[in-house]
Amino acid sequence: MAPNVDSKLSQLISSFPILHQMSDVKSSAPRTMLEKIWNQHVVHAPEQGPSILYIDLHLVHEVTSPQAFEGLRMNGRQIRRPESTIATPDHNVPTSDRSLPIADPISRKQIDTLRENCKEFGVTLFDIDDVRQGIVHVIGPENGYTQPGMTIVCGDSHTATHGAFGSLAFGIGTSEVEHVLATQTLRQFKPKTFELRVDGELAPGVTAKDMVLYLIGKIGTAGGTGYVLEYTGDCIRALSMEERMTVCNMSIEAGARAGMIAPDQITFDYLRGRPEVPQDFDAAVQRWKHLGSDEGAAYDLSNTYRGGDIEPQVTWGTNPGQVRSISALVPMPSDFDDPTEQKSTSDALEYMGLTANTPIHDIPIQRVFIGSCTNARIEDLRAAASVLNGHHVSGDVNAMVVPGSGQVKKQAEQEGLDRIFKKAGFDWREAGCSMCLAMNPDKLEPGERCASTSNRNFEGRQGKGGRTHLVSPAMAAAAAVKGHFVDIRQWDYKAAE
């Protein structure tokens, strides 16, 4: 094709997003993964203001949806694509015996409301008696709903998790939930891109959780505001899908609505055979292979780190950016130059009941929580169980494991992990969000200190007055055994019984 015809065709195509999406014409400029997915989903791009972006998958849970369904009802609107919408109760559900009615009448009402709404509007619901029930960010991937190249939203900030598959996935508010239900689209401004490159390898005992906590510590809790994070580099490529989900999950803790990792053979191998993947899987893989950012694509911002620099991490404060290595000391306010940081540090130390310069590994804990959309998948439970094997929790420690879904629980039981946890003195629970946010009966008492595999150490997050330290599953298990934090790299692993 003559160059002038080609450029005219490109011009024509770019003015019609649908043609752009359908065409095989490659833009000559290298593009980021975000740009590719974004362009494929633009329904309407006005000269000024947000674009209308098509949404492929909408995940719904009981807490942020009732007002959205009510809005539809009040305006006589329907769900545009119920087949692209799936729901499950997760935030509120008790993790104790499922055969009993839910004791809290307000929680029960919210879960009943979800049931009624799903029935009325024709939405698939994985209810609490379904093995596929679980944390919405665990069940989407494990059932193959989450796929590369998709736009995925949910009224939950940890929707970023799904970006591990090379999708654009982000949390939305309830008004936007209603907007997606009614229109299958969202009005969005195109975010900027921020590449976080991690080269090299992680040291033995250092996990994806440590990596993401380290990165948040480096860029801060607002470092990613306005950006989509794309994680690149050898260290990222070496991660399993579940580890990639842990990393992307916490993108929001760095302020970014979404985090992404380009799909590769690890992604395709994870998805193959899952119930909801495309029937012609090989053809889908051929499409997905080209989603990753092109060589030389320009990011708005780019930082590089070395995997070998990362040690096991423990948060000491009241936001996830207040984090240090296990070998470090609790900081002093004067360690920071910025007066706002100094005040945040002294406020956090007071709330956390910590003295500056205390070695992190000397901090005693009373509770341990292994669970959440960050770290409640089968690999997380295996990692914790291998630490616990042949050990028992320290005398005064109260420890619990809450699998991310009914299917994770079932698989763990098939592998005998439940027996290791129970023998070590852990409570073995039903699936749900549980003490990550303590909306259900699982919560900390005032002043209790918890080693938690969840994602937020905000004041009162796990119960009013509760003190949360975020760690990896292996670090949480080791802290349960010793009653204080320890360096997992020196752990005495016992041979399997």
Next chain:
Amino acid sequence: MISDISDWLNGYWVPDGGKPAWIIQPNLHSTKPDNMQSFTIHSGVVATLDRANVDTDQIIPKQFLKRIERTGFGQYLFYDWRFLDDGTTPNTDFELNQPHLDGASVLIARKNFGSGSSREHAVWALDDYGFRAVIAPSFADIFFNNCFKNGVLPIVLDEAQIDEIFERASQPSPYQLTVDLKEQTVKDSDGLNLTFEIDQSRKHNLLHGLDDIAETLQHEEKITAYEEARAW
């Protein structure tokens, strides 16, 4: 959207640089599903919250997220900070409980306000308590977006300007600011005159209290065409 005459009746006159304006008060007891109230100009007492990274868990703790309504969250705003452990006695150390801040409707805070959870309940709580505008050096993305869906105006000013407002509001007496969305200004009665940036489409929707869904549905043909072009 001002669809109810009682909203007009709840309004009051405020002189703004010699040009009086009729200020519409939000109807705090409204049960209307349409929360998209307009924002034009607002004068009100400033409440200062000298904290950074105020997360949505603090703005509205999780135990209050079980309601299935959009209304009634104001009583739980900043609950764990506002009340002592009994949950009912006001904590006199908490900034918002100072007597001269009764009826405050403009909140000013430090950087990264509204971080964490996507819960729109945080904006519903601020709105229901009576806040019409929040001013900070930076906001978390989801919270910022949620504000516009509810007619609450988030205003970004730089750190030095925020410091100036904190300084001016430091006396134990009510300090008033007038926020004019049309002019994109924040002013006081003593010479403070700041301008702020806002996306023009967001400004337009806020000034007119427009509903996003109705607007998007004006492009329904394009959505249908897009769906037809996609092979499901």
